Amino acid sequence: MLINSENGVIFLEAFNTRLYRGMTFDLLKHTDFYKEKYHQMRDVKTGYFWYYFTHLEITGYQLSFSLCFFKDELEIIHMNTWQETDAKDWNEWTEEKEMNIFHRNNTFLSKILEMPPTQKKKTPYPSCTFLFPWGNVWSVYDPRSAGSFMGISFNEEDPTNKNNL
Structure with missing residues (x-):
């Protein structure tokens, strides 16, 4: 199981790595996942740093x-998720490809997650949400950024989010 439905912890079995809210960057740097898949970092200049990783295969999908x-x-x-047929630049991009x-x-x-979405919305933009006591897992197509992506959002006060291994 990639995402633990009890606490939102991601387990990357091939790298023996757990990703969770509150994990320190120093701990991440010492994982096989970071050592093998780290691609680049972007400093947002507000105290936030984004780290990007190359694709890995999970249950037949290429996932970044x-x-x-x-x-x-x-x-x-x-x-x-990523496939070879996805647009590689703006010349190849279409809304149909992004909706795919x-x-x-x-x-x-x-x-x-072995379950259907808890919520599906078409407005203000297409989204799909799986609700859990600790937070939610979501997927969205955002026409403003012309992109589709997924994520995990944690409840602010849920103590199971932090270091629950």
């Missing part, structure tokens, strides 16, 4: 991660 640290703690987790990514992301989440 973007992890956002505030100062030294993991705060935001974004993911995305959105639907593929939804299928991926339903498969790994």
Whole structure:
């Protein structure tokens, strides 16, 4: 199981790595996942740092991660599925291709969470959400950024989010 439905912890079995809200950057740097898949970092200049990782295979899907640290703690987790047929630049991009990514992301989440979405919305933009006591897992197509992606949002007060291994 990639995402633990009890606490939102992501377990990357091939790298023996757990990703969770509150994880320190120093701990991440020492994981096999970081050592093998780290691609680049972007300093947002507000105390937030985004770390991007190359694709890895999970249950037949190519999946990439973007992890956002505030100062030294993991705060935001974004993911995305990828296929060779996806647009590689704006000349190849179409809304139809991007909606295909959105639907593929939804299928991926339903498969790994072993449940249908709790909520589906068409407005203000297409989204799919899986609700849990600790937070939610979501997928969205955002026409403003012309992108589709998935993520995990944690409830602010839920103590199961922090270091629950």
